[in-house]
Amino acid sequence: MRRAIAEAEVGDDVFGEDPSVRALEEEVGEIVGKAAALFVSSGTMGNQLAIACHTRPGDEVIVGEGAHPIWYESGAAAALSGVQFAVAGRGGLFTSGEMLEVIKPDGYYYPRTSLVCVENTHNRAGGRIFPQRDVVDLCQVARARGIATHLDGARIWNASVATGHTVAELAHPFDTASVCFSKGLGAPVGSALVGSRETIEKARRLRKMWGGGMRQAGILAAAARYALSHHRARLAEDHENARAFAALLADVDAARVPPVETNIVNVELSQSILAEEVARACHRSGIALNASAPHRLRVVTHLDVSRTEVEVAAKILRNAIHEASDRAATVRA
Numbered sequence: 001m002r003r004a005i006a007e008a009e010v011g012d013d014v015f016g017e018d019p020s021v022r023a024l025e026e027e028v029g030e031i032v033g034k035a036a037a038l039f040v041s042s043g044t045m046g047n048q049l050a051i052a053c054h055t056r057p058g059d060e061v062i063v064g065e066g067a068h069p070i071w072y073e074s075g076a077a078a079a080l081s082g083v084q085f086a087v088a089g090r091g092g093l094f095t096s097g098e099m100l101e102v103i104k105p106d107g108y109y110y111p112r113t114s115l116v117c118v119e120n121t122h123n124r125a126g127g128r129i130f131p132q133r134d135v136v137d138l139c140q141v142a143r144a145r146g147i148a149t150h151l152d153g154a155r156i157w158n159a160s161v162a163t164g165h166t167v168a169e170l171a172h173p174f175d176t177a178s179v180c181f182s183k184g185l186g187a188p189v190g191s192a193l194v195g196s197r198e199t200i201e202k203a204r205r206l207r208k209m210w211g212g213g214m215r216q217a218g219i220l221a222a223a224a225r226y227a228l229s230h231h232r233a234r235l236a237e238d239h240e241n242a243r244a245f246a247a248l249l250a251d252v253d254a255a256r257v258p259p260v261e262t263n264i265v266n267v268e269l270s271q272s273i274l275a276e277e278v279a280r281a282c283h284r285s286g287i288a289l290n291a292s293a294p295h296r297l298r299v300v301t302h303l304d305v306s307r308t309e310v311e312v313a314a315k316i317l318r319n320a321i322h323e324a325s326d327r328a329a330t331v332r333a
Helices: 003-004 019-032 045-055 078-080 096-102 132-145 156-164 169-172 196-211 216-230 237-247 275-284 307-332
Strands: 036-040 059-063 084-088 113-119 148-155 178-180 191-197 262-271 290-293 296-300
Touching: 019 036, 019 169, 019 178, 019 191, 019 216, 036 045, 036 169, 036 216, 045 078, 045 113, 045 148, 045 191, 045 196, 078 084, 084 290, 096 132, 113 132, 132 148, 132 169, 148 156, 148 169, 156 169, 156 178, 156 191, 156 196, 156 237, 169 307, 237 262, 237 296, 237 307, 262 307, 275 290, 275 296, 275 307, 296 307
Parallel strands: 059 084, 059 113, 113 148, 148 178
Antiparallel strands: 036 191, 178 191, 262 296, 290 296
């Protein structure tokens, strides 16, 4: 990948003259099955451009519980597009029926529901895969009501490997989709927004307005293209490693691990143990993981983590949980 970066042919992408960026956009458009694509610096920018393109100030956007635009995008939808969110379903997934429950009735005193966003796989839910039958159904129902649809597909590559569906099949029901080249694919920077040519040209103007226009961005696009060519199939290894990690925690009394679908493991701790305390103990032992809730840890496997390292990490986490559990028991006593 570093060699591809060093050898990348570059131009000025603000003028549409960077050949490496243009090649990436054409390639990712074909992979995702959309007419056009726009290279952006992050998944947050891809999601926010989609929200801005599909809404107007005062509108409402339907998302699943714990959706990335609510939790991890710094309130950008309110600040940049002037929209609010309505949450459908539980655990990050929802059906068309649950979507209909939160769509506001017609009336000038209600916000206009203009967009539905689906996150696949779902980050906070532990890398859960959004069932495609539900995707197809809710997108059809939304379209019949004149509501646009967007796929937050930062980890759509994982969903594709896990389900056997192509990325194009998974993205087909949506008007737009954002896909990420870092995370599981391992590129240092970048995502893409895909959709119709009209939508992408609108997004291109907004990208520049928001300070996201880049000049010789081909060095980043070259890394993304390398990731697309070399790192997609190997995502299955990350899924296997995540399941192995979960299995090594199965007999820890003070923890519960929900079923693992892709490369994210949520570790639910007993109410007497603080996740931040366990995370700090792990960090001191050289293992980086996050507390995603007061009593929940989030563990992610990726191409820089071997099976041996997974086993070492699980052992360190087991010890940290046991020690935290013992301290909690001492306090109660």
